[in-house]
Amino acid sequence: MADWLEALDSLARERAKAGLTRQLRPRAAGDTVVDLAGNDYLGLSAHPRVIAAARQTLEGYGLGATGSRLVRGSTGPHTELEEALAGWLGAESTLLFSSGYLANLAVVRAVGAVCDLVVSDAYNHASLIDGCRISGLPVRVSPHNDPAAVAAILEAHPGRAAVVTESVFSVDGDLAPLAALHEVTAAHGALLIVDDAHALGLLGPSGAGGVAAAGLAGAPDVIVTATLSKSLGGAGGVVAGPAAFVRHLVDTGRSFIYDTAPPPAVVAGVLAAVGIAREADDRRAVLFERGARIAARLREAGLTARDPAAGVLSVPAPGPEAAVAWAADCRDRGVAVGCFRPPSTPDGSSRLRLTVNAGVPETDFARALTVILECAP
Numbered sequence: 176m177a178d179w180l181e182a183l184d185s186l187a188r189e190r191a192k193a194g195l196t197r198q199l200r201p202r203a204a205g206d207t208v209v210d211l212a213g214n215d216y217l218g219l220s221a222h223p224r225v226i227a228a229a230r231q232t233l234e235g236y237g238l239g240a241t242g243s244r245l246v247r248g249s250t251g252p253h254t255e256l257e258e259a260l261a262g263w264l265g266a267e268s269t270l271l272f273s274s275g276y277l278a279n280l281a282v283v284r285a286v287g288a289v290c291d292l293v294v295s296d297a298y299n300h301a302s303l304i305d306g307c308r309i310s311g312l313p314v315r316v317s318p319h320n321d322p323a324a325v326a327a328i329l330e331a332h333p334g335r336a337a338v339v340t341e342s343v344f345s346v347d348g349d350l351a352p353l354a355a356l357h358e359v360t361a362a363h364g365a366l367l368i369v370d371d372a373h374a375l376g377l378l379g380p381s382g383a384g385g386v387a388a389a390g391l392a393g394a395p396d397v398i399v400t401a402t403l404s405k406s407l408g409g410a411g412g413v414v415a416g417p418a419a420f421v422r423h424l425v426d427t428g429r430s431f432i433y434d435t436a437p438p439p440a441v442v443a444g445v446l447a448a449v450g451i452a453r454e455a456d457d458r459r460a461v462l463f464e465r466g467a468r469i470a471a472r473l474r475e476a477g478l479t480a481r482d483p484a485a486g487v488l489s490v491p492a493p494g495p496e497a498a499v500a501w502a503a504d505c506r507d508r509g510v511a512v513g514c515f516r517p518p519s520t521p522d523g524s525s526r527l528r529l530t531v532n533a534g535v536p537e538t539d540f541a542r543a544l545t546v547i548l549e550c551a552p
Contacts, residue, residue: 194495194525195516209543211529212511216486217376217458218534219448220408229444240436244271245425248436252443257413259449263383264399265392266415270424273437275372275402276302278412281428282368282400283339284310288423290366292336294328296320296351298344298521303370307339319521322355329363337366342385343373346515346528348487353389360396367397376406377462377485381453385485406452406486409445411437458533462486466531469544476548483531489515490527497552498525504550510543 190196202208219225232252240248253271261269272278283293283306293312295303298319307314317338318324329336338360340351353369360367374385383392384401391397398416403409414424424431466483473480479491492498495516502514513528520526529547 194499207509208506209510209535209539210532211535211543211547212513213532214373214405214486214530215408215532215534216406216462216530217408217452217455218532219406219451221534222408222448222451224451225408225444225447228447229440232443233440236439238440239438242436243432243434244436245432250436250439250442252439252446253436256442256446256449259446260413260415263381263449263453264415265383265387266399267393268418268421269413269415270421270428270431271437271442272412272414272431273434274410275370275400275404275412276305277430277434278400278402278414279303279370280306280309281424281430282398282414283307283337284430285420285424285428286310286337286366286368286398287312288427289335290337291334292332294325294336294338294365296340298341298346299339300341300345300370300372301519303339303341303368312337320349320351322352322359325356326359326363329359329365332363335364335366337368339368339370341370341373342389343371343378343485343487345373345487346520346526347489348373348483348485348528349481350385350484353385353391357389357391357394357397365396367391367394369397369399371399371401372405373487374485375401376452376455377459382406382455382459403445407445407448409448410441411445461533462531465533465540469529469531472544472548476551478551486531488529488531490529492525492527493552495525498527501527501550501552505543505546508546508550510546512547 242248257269257271279302287310293307293314294317295307295314296319297316315328325338342351357367369386371384371386376382378385379387386392386399395417400414403411469488470480470482498514502512505512515528516525517523
């Protein structure tokens with residue numbers, strides 16, 4: 176009966192040999208580590224207005240939503256946040272989910288009602304890949320950021336397809352050619368699904384995201400997803416698009432219907448964060464200046480780095496063991512950085528992923544950059 180556990184132990188040993196073991200490292204409240212690993216790009220997770228809004232709503236509603244959105248989980252804050260996000264993103268309608276992951280699963284599965292093919296960028300996030308798998312549709316993986324390749328796939332397909340991409344890619348931080356992709360999808364009657372998780376709050380007018388920056392806000396053939404856990408410093412996910420599609424999700428989206436709603440206190444905190452983010456041009460300016468500074472310093476040191484499109488900067492490492500050691504050395508010196516290895520990296524290579532946090536004090540940020548360079552392999 177223990178054979179299956181022995182098999183798992185054997186697989187764990189193989190991962191350890193390949194440098195692919197992962198560990199959970201709980202952090203204490205108020206720790207002093209300089210955070211260049213998390214996704215709190217605008218430093219809003221602990222903003223006083225965000226905390227106050229969450230605290231007030233916690234006292235009014237209690238800890239959890241107590242049910243799914245269709246049972247008892249819909250509250251005033253949920254509706255207010257959906258309306259605020261629709262206005263910000265220029266969308267006809269929006270729908271909240273418990274996470275961006277669940278939002279992506281729901282959207283890609285839902286387009287199966289009107290599409291018969293999914294075209295997925297080779298570097299797409301795992302949630303989009305899983306959405307493709309559960310959609311039941313044939314899937315074609317297109318070369319990364321290649322509108323011409325997408326066009327060739329659509330030209331050879333007689334039906335309606337959905338093209339799935341991120342706006343800012345979560346591993347390398349590069350920007351998708353959204354305007355060019357939309358020209359292709361519009362010419363072939365296809366839908367364009369964009370995960371805007373790493374662009375929301377950073378790109379576009381008032382930080383409305385990569386889709387808005389590309390001039391596609393409110394387009395009837397574009398569906399936007401995003402997480403509320405990055406620039407907005409909270410938790411949850413959102414789908415923005417035509418009202419008919421959102422209604423379809425309410426009626427058929429399994430990861431919406433059967434999931435407990437996001438806690439009202441978190442929703443209220445995110446709503447406060449939206450109000451701050453829309454006016455946060457100063458924080459965005461800090462983030463972009465710091466991103467360019469990191470990239471320049473890394474290149475001066477002989478490392479490979481390009482100016483980030485938003486808040487993600489990827490630095491190749493010689494291998495998974497070197498990436499792990501680099502990240503560990505930084506951590507030992509009080510700096511948290513991301514360490515991405517297969518299977519999290521689409522090309523099988525390893526790298527450090529640095530995320531810029533505009534809320535980090537300048538002296539801490541400067542020290543963190545020095546530590547990263549001194550610990551480089």
